[in-house]
Amino acid sequence: MEDIKIDEIMDVVKDVVSDKEKCKGVLIPTLHRIQTENGYLPAAELEGLSGKISVPLAEIYSVASFYRQFHFNPRGKNIVRVCTGTACHVRGASKVLSAMEEEFGVKSGETTGDLKVTLETVGCVGCCGLAPVVTVNEDVVGTVGPKKLKGIIKAINEGEDHGQN
Ligand code: FES
Known part of the structure; x- marks a missing residue:
């Protein structure tokens, strides 16, 4: 069996995984961070995030809505x-x-x-x-x-x- 180096594998992964997919990969952890900081996901923060990671706002809402732990309105004490x-x-x-x-x-x-x-x-x-x-x-x-x-x-x-x- 041919000896494949880790760098070669990473090059292949880099080619296969598009920038868009990389951006989606940071979406969930970023949503968690926004919610931790604000107690919920403010619309303005989500709009800013959409621009930064080039993921449509509708898609961000769709992903966040899927998980019960994300909230779109302020929460009570x-x-x-x-x-x-x-x-x-x-x-x-x-x-x-x-x-x-x-x-x-x-x-x-x-x-x-x-x-x-x-x-x-x-x-x-x-x-x-x-x-x-x-x-x-x-x-x-x-x-x-x-x-x-x-x-x-x-x-x-x-x-x-x-x-x-
Ligand atoms: S039904 Fe199980 S704790 Fe209420």
Whole structure:
């Protein structure tokens, strides 16, 4: 078998991989960086990125939309997720969600105007035995009844620290 040197392989790769493909290769890590810096993906940043890496803006949105972790709007300081998986649903998740929506004046998927809360639902957070479950940033609160619900809301309104998302 012929002995192929790494430099020769790299030359072949360089020829095969176009500049456009190289630009696409930096897209995801760059989107992560933009989101880390801003908490979301501002439209102006995405437009700038499009020009810099010569990838159409529509394509950038298409790629970013595919991944759930990218957000196009500012996020709240507290990311509140109400689990609506089967176990939680059976144990009253819809009441918990309604109470949260009423308290913060937003629907699931929305953020309060003061950026205090982003309210979301989630399929299952993996602790069904504690249903119904709510997460606030990194904190998991199980067996959420009226008393715990009041406690969660009070803690958020009083600005108590929760692990950031
Ligand atoms: S269904 Fe809610 S934790 Fe599994």
